[in-house]
Amino acid sequence: MTDIKTKYLFFTGKGGVGKTSLACATAVEMADAGKVVLLVSTDPASNLKDVLESQVDEQIKPVKGTDRLFAININPENSAEEYRNRVTQPLEGIASKAEIKKIREDLSGACTTEIASFDEFSRFVSGETEGTKFDVIIFDTAPTGHTLRLLELPAAWSSFTDENPEGASCLGPTSALKSGKERYHTVVNRLRDASLTSFYIVARADKASLKEASRTSNELKELGMSNQLLYINGVFKAIDKNDLLAQKIEAIGNEQLNSIPDNLKTLPLKTFPLLPYNVLGILKLRSLFNSELQKSISENNLLKSETHIQVLKGIDQLVDELSANQQYGLIMTMGKGGVGKTIAASAIAVLLAKKGFEVLLTTTDPAAHIQDFIEQLGELPSTLTVERIDPKVETQRYTEKILEHKGQGQSEDAKKLILEDLKSPCTEEVAVFHAFSKAISMAKRKFVVMDTAPTGHTLLLLDTAGSYHRDIMRNNINAGRLRTPYMSLQDQTLSKIILVSLPETTPMREAGDLQNDLKRASIKPYAWLINQSLSMLSGISDPLLKSRANAEIEVIKTIKTEYADRTFGIPFIAEKKLLPALIDEHLNKVII
Missing domain, CATH: 3.40.50.300 (P-loop containing nucleotide triphosphate hydrolases)
Structure with a gap:
């Protein structure tokens, strides 16, 4: 892992491509090399506990089987609930129960969860809290472009009641954020600093996965985050050259690898093979970057006897x-x-x-x-x-309608915030x-x-x-x-x-x-x-x-x-x- 020289590493990619396995393997590798490493997950369906075979929760804890690796799992749903509580608590006794309930409903979408998750993990990048104790901090999942763009708008940090009376359905009052505007800008500047932060885009050797990786790469670059590397996981190589199915799977995978989207071709590339075993536990995580260990474990896990055919209705x-x-x-x-x-x-x-x-x-x-x-x-x-x-057509119609209604009498900054808010996935679903x-x-x-x-x-x-x-x-x-x-x-x-x-x-x-x-x-x-x-x-x-x-x-x-x-x-x-x-x-x- 000598190619990794930054303090902050983010792993991102389409679901099911192996982000967690590669993030964990990288963390173990760097801890073995003498670094003090923190592994952070903000995935609501995180399986860090299974992959590391160690207790992982919302408190920083050492990982069993390693000397210098620690892990924490930030539960986005819990973070979002705490955020809603911080928004509504000051209103108790002032607003009616019905009004408070409506505010909570307005803050129940995925965008609020994104903001709350970002709020939690930003403290590890800002250097103001536990982040100072670690040589390297690895994040299993990166913040979305929508979250970063939304918080970058000046109106997002204006007085919620005075300057932005309509509010932002995704963001809510920024007074409820633990991170202030200065901390946010510190974090984003560090994400954009190639000497501090690397983004690992993880994909599989298939069209849909590579298409998503291409989109992610472009979005990150638009945000000024250009220090990117591409990891392609689960590349199949046939062992039995007489197995026709194995031949076909390998040929299709090779074809996809040879037609990687143009914007990904410029990124440093590393491929990882499909393995005959699940990558669970420290030993198997070490094998991802150790070909000899990988070979040893594979030989013990390769099934040479006949398999039982699974009978399922078609x-x-x-x-x-x-x-x-x-x-x-x-x-x-x-x-x-x-x-x-x-x-x-x-x-x-x-x-x-x-x-x-x-x-x-x-x-x-x-x-x-x-x-x-x-x-x-x-x-x-x-x-x-x-x-x-067509989400784009429906969203355009909806956006124009909302802008006409909410934008009346608003400042340009407030209109920008409303427009950015309407770029969220939530808007698309409503549309x-x-x-x-x-x-x-x-x-x-x-x-x-x-x-x-x-x-x-x-x-x-x-x-x-x-x-x-x-x-x-x-x-x-x-x-x-x-x-x-x-x-x-x-x-x-x-x-x-x-x-x-x-x-x-x-x-x-x-x-x-x-x-x-x-x-x-x-x-x-x-x-x-x-x-x-x-x-x-x-x-x-x-x-x-x-x-x-x-x-x-x-x-x-x-x-x-x-x-x-x-x-x-x-x-x-x-x-x-x-x-x-x-x-x-x-x-x-x-x-x-």
Whole structure:
């Protein structure tokens, strides 16, 4: 790790690419080299405790098995709740309970959580607190561009009540921030200082992951944070050259590595191989930067015996169940980023249409990958309609409307703050809400299959629906006869939520967390769909792939026994044209 010379290291990238493993491995490597290291996570689904095999919570604690490594997990939800309390506490006895409740609701979105998380971790960069004790501080996840841009606006720090009476729905009163304006500017200046801070963009050798890495790199550069390195994780190299599946996986990965987006080609690049073992514990973390240790552990973990084939109902059987007793309904695929929600939604829609049902396939995902899959088919079934709720168009309309209303009589700085506030993911979800409502209405006449955005956006969408529901019920004297979108989502006969996960521990836990959030809103998922399962395939001879397949068994067992009422699976498909392969009639046979 001699290439690392800065005090602050940030690891960022799309979900499921291995940020935490690489951040932890880097921390262990630097501690072994004699540095006193602090590892900080602001991931709400952090698995630092599992990866380090050591107790990690919201207090700085030493990591077992190392001499100079310490870790802390900042829970963003707890930070956001403390932030809301600091905002509303001074108002108690002054404002009414209803007004305080509304302020808390306004500060319940993801943007508030971003601000509160930034507020917490900034103290480690500012040098005013515990950060001075450490030679190196490594952050598993970086602050978003929206957070940094928002706090950079002069109006964000103006008097909340006097100069910015409308307020900012994401930010709230800056008096509730622990970090003052001076500390914030100190932190941002250090993030921009290439001699102090490095950004490690982590990706996989696949198109979607590299596209996200490219976007992240550009956003950081726009913010003046140009000291970037690219880590590509999980690169597969076949061991058994006679295994056709292994050959295909390696060839597709190599093709992606050879077509890295142009802006990433200028970054220092390091690749890490796909391993036959989960990187858990200090020894295995050390192996990521030690090829001899890696080889030793791999030889002990490579599975040379036969694997047990995992029997799961296929996506065609899921479609049979969804259409068994009705000819209409809303079907939503949900899950963390990168698990395959879009391919699942596309396949469900096409298979329903092939049965002769009227089907609308739509997406609220800003990345809009649906069209990429649909174009692989060539000819579409006559009963299938594909459309996209364009977030940019909807957001532009909404932004113009809000600016016209809130900007009247405001200073230019206040207008800038309102405009920046409206650039948040929250605004995008509000903007697409009416189109979302329309889709639900159509689901009473035909099948509507909706590919939703990644987990955080999805929850915001549902929270928006819930807020709309509460307003309607509170303000309408005929509310008893109304049926809001939120009520439709709770109706299990009309709406079916499909949770998509990979057969890996972290995606499983994140889908489980999403399921719990949905249940708190009285929305019960219909089924889990496990994507890219090697253990559903027979005929694998490559030892590395066999080991990976074997590791899936326990995860799938946990999903079936602890999480899902119904479980379905999609086998791993090594094809560039995934959708035609997935809807093939031989779905549950060996696909190579």
